[in-house]
Amino acid sequence: MRKTSLATPLLIITILLAVWLPAAETQTGQPSDRAALFKIPFEFRAAGKKIPAGEYWFGFNQAGRLILRQTASGKELELQVLEKIAPPEQPADEPRLVFDEVGDFAPSYTEYFTVYVLSEIWLSAGEGFLIHTTKSAHKEKIITGSPAR
Numbered sequence: 001m002r003k004t005s006l007a008t009p010l011l012i013i014t015i016l017l018a019v020w021l022p023a024a025e026t027q028t029g030q031p032s033d034r035a036a037l038f039k040i041p042f043e044f045r046a047a048g049k050k051i052p053a054g055e056y057w058f059g060f061n062q063a064g065r066l067i068l069r070q071t072a073s074g075k076e077l078e079l080q081v082l083e084k085i086a087p088p089e090q091p092a093d094e095p096r097l098v099f100d101e102v103g104d105f106a107p108s109y110t111e112y113f114t115v116y117v118l119s120e121i122w123l124s125a126g127e128g129f130l131i132h133t134t135k136s137a138h139k140e141k142i143i144t145g146s147p148a149r
Contacts, residue, residue: 035059036095036123037071038145044099044116046131047077051118057148058097058121066121066129085120085128095145096122100134116141 039055046068055071066079098120104113119140122128124147 034123034127035148036145037148038095038097038143040097040143042116044118046118047079049077051077058095058123058145059148066131079118079121079129079131082130082133085122085130087126087128091126092122092144095124095147097143097145098122099141099143100132101139101141102134102136 036058037055038058040051040053042053044051044053051068051070057069057071059067059069061067061076061078066081067076068079069076097118099116100119102115102117104115117132117134119132119134120128120130
C-alpha cells in the first residue's frame with residue numbers, strides 16, 4: 001500500500017492560490033495602488049449628502065465603482081464619476097482631494113457660511129476623477145492623503 005503525503009496537496013493548493021489571487025485582482029481592476037486614506041478636518045458634501053469630518057478611505061468597490069468609506073463606521077457612499085481627468089504636467093506626489101469652497105446662507109438668511117463640495121479625487125499622480133463641477137465663483141481647497149495598502 002502506498003502512503004500519500006499531505007504536503008503534496010497543500011503544495012498544489014498554495015501554488016494555485018499564488019497564481020489565482022493576483023489574476024483575480026487584475027480582472028477586477030482593483031490594484032491596491034488605486035486607494036488612498038484622507039483625514040478631512042471639515043464637514044463636506046459629496047454625492048448630494050453632508051459628510052462629517054473624519055478619516056476616509058477612497059477607492060473602488062467590488063463592482064469597480066468609486067466609493068468613499070468612513071474608516072470609523074465602515075459606511076460607504078458611491079461617487080458618480082463625471083469624467084476621468086488627464087494628469088497635469090507636474091503631477092503631485094501624493095493622493096489628494098480637491099474641494100470647491102463656496103459660500104451659502106443659513107436658512108434664516110442672516111448668516112453666511114462656507115460649504116466644501118468634493119469635486120476631484122486623485123488616487124495617484126496620474127489618476128484623477130471629476131465628480132462635481134461648480135459653475136459659480138469659488139475657491140479650491142486641497143487635502144493630501146496617503147496611499148492605502
